[in-house]
Structure formats: C-alpha cells, structure tokens
Amino acid sequence: TSQTVLAELDSGVLKLTLNRPEKLNSFNEEMHLALRAQVQRAHDEDAIRAVLLTGAGRGFCAGQDLGDRDPRKGGPKPDLGHTIETFYNPTLRLIRALEKPVICAVNGVAAGAGANIAFACDIVLAAKSAKFIQAFSKIGLIPDAGGSWSLTRILGEPRAKALTLTAEPLMAETAADWGLIWKALDDEALIPEAEALAAKLAAGPTLGLGLTKRLIHEAATNDLDTHLDRERDCQREAGRSDDYAEGVTAFLEKRPASFRGK
C-alpha cells in the first residue's frame, strides 16, 4: 500500500490523510491512485460508514504536482484532458457518488484541484489559518476537479468568476461566511471536531444519510414535481430500513438510538 495516502479505519470512520507534506500534498500519479483506491474501498466495505479526508503537515493539498509537468524537461506538450479523465475525474465521481458522508478537514492551504476536491466533499471544515486558492489561472489552466461547477453552484457567477480569474486566496472564515464550506475552526480544534463529526455520522443511519446525499445532489437538476416523486421513493426505501425502526423505537423508549447502518 502507498504511503502517499495514510488510511486508518476506526469505528466506522475511514480517515484518509494525503501524505506528501514536503510538496504540500500535491498529486502525483501514485497519490491519485492511492486516493481513488481508498474511496473505492469506502464504497465496497459495509464496515466503513463515513470518510474523513485531511492532509499531513502544514497544507491540505496544492493540486497537481507541477514538478511532473515541467516543460523544461522537453517532449511533446501533455494531454491534460487525458490526465483529468484518467486521474481526477474518477475520484471526483466516486466521492460524489459515495452513499456515505465524506467530511473534509482542510488543515492548511488548498490550491488548484486540492481546493476543488474539498468542495466535492459533503461537509467541509477548515482551520482558520487555511486558505483556498483557485491557482489555475496563474498557470494558464481552467478550474478543474469540478471547481467551475461547484463554485458556480455554491457561490453564483460573480464570486465564482472573481475567484477563478484572479486566483486571489480566500480565507477559511470568508469561505464559511459565503457558504462555501460548513465551518472555520480554530486550528487546534479542527481535527478533534472533524473526528467527532465523522464518528457521529458513522454511527448514524447510513442508508438514510446516503439517500439524503443523493437527493440533495439530484435537486440541482430536478424540477419540483420530479423531485417530490424522488423524495417519495427514497422515503419508502428509508422507511423499510432497520435503522428507521430502531430510531422510532428509541424515541418512544426515550433512549439514544443504536443504528447499524442498514
């Protein structure tokens, strides 16, 4: 297994730590494949009921490792469409499609695809010292890893355009004020709070949480009639889960529910 992504499974939480701190956890091919394999694992293993993604060292992730794109090394110009399709897009799709909560703890600078991978997660917490940089325009690229989609949806065109065209850093507290992330936390509180949140969600009614995530994604493109039908169908499914029966029983018995994720 690759040391570029550290993986620890504890009480239903798969904690993934991007681990190339000397390069601010920027992506080389090995780290791409390691992250994707771990997110795939989260799909496959029932014992995993939440994912927590963070970074080692002082940064979260600085996007693509530009050392691997050095034009001075010669050779033909790279086909970045190919690398996006091969490395970034599959992982982005897997994170969005995972029917389990994905929490992101942005421990430091998140630049380029590193920022946009964070925005693809379900709940983003960030250290107050962290900043988000749409670094792409500094090197002549477009915002990838879903950034031009997520920023526009979340922030609207004016802020999405200003952030991406200028590459100005956005501090965590402003990102939280703008609704781009869930919370900005004191640096020392970030990991404990993110771990507590992940543990709480991992002990939750996983099937219902997964359906909730799916519905919220679908809301972006469904009209209201279609969406009301989808809520009906998903509620039917949730209502048949063991966790729903447990949740109601626990309420009536005035005790905490003990969910099994089914």
Ligand code: T3D
């Ligand atoms: O290619 C494709 O497949 C297409 C996909 C593209 C996706 C993308 O993400 S494109 C955008 C790539 N990322 C960037 O352009 C960001 C580059 N990094 C920075 O602008 C800065 O490092 C930061 C603003 C993120 C942080 O600045 P600072 O001053 O806190 O740290 P630093 O000194 O710049 O970086 C520390 C070390 O990490 C340094 O190495 P050194 O000098 O100590 O040996 C630096 O070179 C290295 N590093 C940081 N980011 C990258 C990197 N090395 C390679 N690639 C990086 N992206």
